[in-house]
Amino acid sequence: MHDPRRWSTVRVALSDNGWSDSGEQGPNDGGRLMLRRVVDTRLGWRDVVDLVRRPSPILECPGDPLARLGVLADELADGVGPIHFIGLSRYLDDARAVVTHSIDDTTRYVCTCLDTLDAYDIKATVFISTGAPEMGRLWPRLRKAVADGHELGAHSRRHRCTVRESLLFCIAALSRYEVHGARRDILAHTQQPYVWTWAYPCGNCADRKFAQRMIALAGCVAARAYPGERDDAHLVPDLQTYDPNPFAARYTQVVQKGYNTEDGVRISGRTDVKALNAKFDEVYAAQGIYSFVSHPQMLDYGPDTFYERHLAHIGGRNDIWYVPMGPLYAYHMLCRHTSVVALKANDAQARFAVFSRLDPRVYRSSVTLEFHATRQPRVTAGGTQLAERTTSMLDRWDGEYVRRAEQRLWLTIRPNTVVEFR
Numbered sequence: 001m002h003d004p005r006r007w008s009t010v011r012v013a014l015s016d017n018g019w020s021d022s023g024e025q026g027p028n029d030g031g032r033l034m035l036r037r038v039v040d041t042r043l044g045w046r047d048v049v050d051l052v053r054r055p056s057p058i059l060e061c062p063g064d065p066l067a068r069l070g071v072l073a074d075e076l077a078d079g080v081g082p083i084h085f086i087g088l089s090r091y092l093d094d095a096r097a098v099v100t101h102s103i104d105d106t107t108r109y110v111c112t113c114l115d116t117l118d119a120y121d122i123k124a125t126v127f128i129s130t131g132a133p134e135m136g137r138l139w140p141r142l143r144k145a146v147a148d149g150h151e152l153g154a155h156s157r158r159h160r161c162t163v164r165e166s167l168l169f170c171i172a173a174l175s176r177y178e179v180h181g182a183r184r185d186i187l188a189h190t191q192q193p194y195v196w197t198w199a200y201p202c203g204n205c206a207d208r209k210f211a212q213r214m215i216a217l218a219g220c221v222a223a224r225a226y227p228g229e230r231d232d233a234h235l236v237p238d239l240q241t242y243d244p245n246p247f248a249a250r251y252t253q254v255v256q257k258g259y260n261t262e263d264g265v266r267i268s269g270r271t272d273v274k275a276l277n278a279k280f281d282e283v284y285a286a287q288g289i290y291s292f293v294s295h296p297q298m299l300d301y302g303p304d305t306f307y308e309r310h311l312a313h314i315g316g317r318n319d320i321w322y323v324p325m326g327p328l329y330a331y332h333m334l335c336r337h338t339s340v341v342a343l344k345a346n347d348a349q350a351r352f353a354v355f356s357r358l359d360p361r362v363y364r365s366s367v368t369l370e371f372h373a374t375r376q377p378r379v380t381a382g383g384t385q386l387a388e389r390t391t392s393m394l395d396r397w398d399g400e401y402v403r404r405a406e407q408r409l410w411l412t413i414r415p416n417t418v419v420e421f422r
Contacts, residue, residue: 065355079342083350095321106132109296120315130185131157151324153197154182161202170205196326212247222329240288256298
């Protein structure tokens with residue numbers, strides 16, 4: 001039987017405007033035939049060097065971040081005053097819990113799945129194999145998805161899979177052509193500013209340390225695994241928080257039908273709505289991260305189907321942060337590497353410098369700072385007054401605003417700024 005997650009092509013060609021297989025026009029050809037050159041997919045010397053290179057654990061900017069803000073040493077203060085910094089929130093805007101979804105593979109069902117997710121205001125990471133024949137038709141819809149707050153993640157160019165995983169297979173499957181190339185394709189075809197995530201095709205190689213290094217070297221901040229489908233290990237990995245190893249990150253559960261592999265093995269699905277919803281309820285009660293995985297071609301669509309009944313159960317909640325995987329893990333890293341120091345108040349009630357050494361071109365997320373204030377001050381960041389956030393769904397990761405509750409204030413801002421309470 002055919003494995004619905006897989007596709008193959010004899011060769012992949014690159015035109016000036018886009019990818020196609022050898023018999024199909026590129027996505028931006030405008031109906032014109034174009035000359036193409038076949039890309040060499042063999043391993044090169046850089047792939048060999050990558051096997052022994054050690055990636056930087058984080059992407060940092062050199063220099064003194066306080067100096068970049070124009071803050072001098074004699075401006076630092078002890079923080080005693082009417083405004084007291086409590087700490088950084090675990091989730092954006094101190095949300096109670098998180099919902100993050102990822103959908104895999106490059107098929108025509110991706111568009112239907114995205115339309116469905118938009119109807120329930122669920123944000124997803126769409127893991128795409130950029131050399132797939134379907135890509136020419138998918139790029140316009142994927143550009144709209146990025147504008148709507150979804151994320152595109154790299155899922156290789158050719159989606160190579162194997163039952164008999166070997167070291168040589170993994171070296172080829174994680175070559176620069178597959179990893180760096182897929183990331184370049186996403187940046188070339190969409191307005192997404194960075195590619196934060198990778199998903200291992202068929203889950204192959206995710207447990208190998210050198211494979212995780214390859215993904216880190218490419219510049220990703222996280223990579224999602226897909227464990228042991230033949231042993232049903234893929235059904236409920238039951239991760240309910242950030243994975244301590246972000247380059248082999250697990251998830252909570254799959255939401256999809258079963259399928260047959262090419263060699264006739266039946267792979268189980270998970271479609272019982274009561275069980276699906278109960279697992280979400282468990283994570284929500286624990287104030288955790290609910291992460292679920294689906295393949296769009298393994299879903300049914302319509303309000304009475306298992307998928308949409310589950311989306312209706314988890315969507316539309318004002319105390320949940322709906323966010324794709326990449327921005328979620330970027331937020332986690334940014335919180336760990338953001339500092340807040342008190343400055344002399346001057347003519348304000350209080351002033352604080354908020355800074356991070358992380359590269360803002362990669363870590364574009366806002367962070368949320370919690371303060372105690374005996375009065376309700378006006379708040380500015382970088383000289384601009386922050387808007388008040390009212391109760392509404394939280395489905396973005398880069399906004400700036402303030403939320404108040406009695407004597408508590410939550411400031412959601414991008415680091416590398418000076419905050420003033422007036």
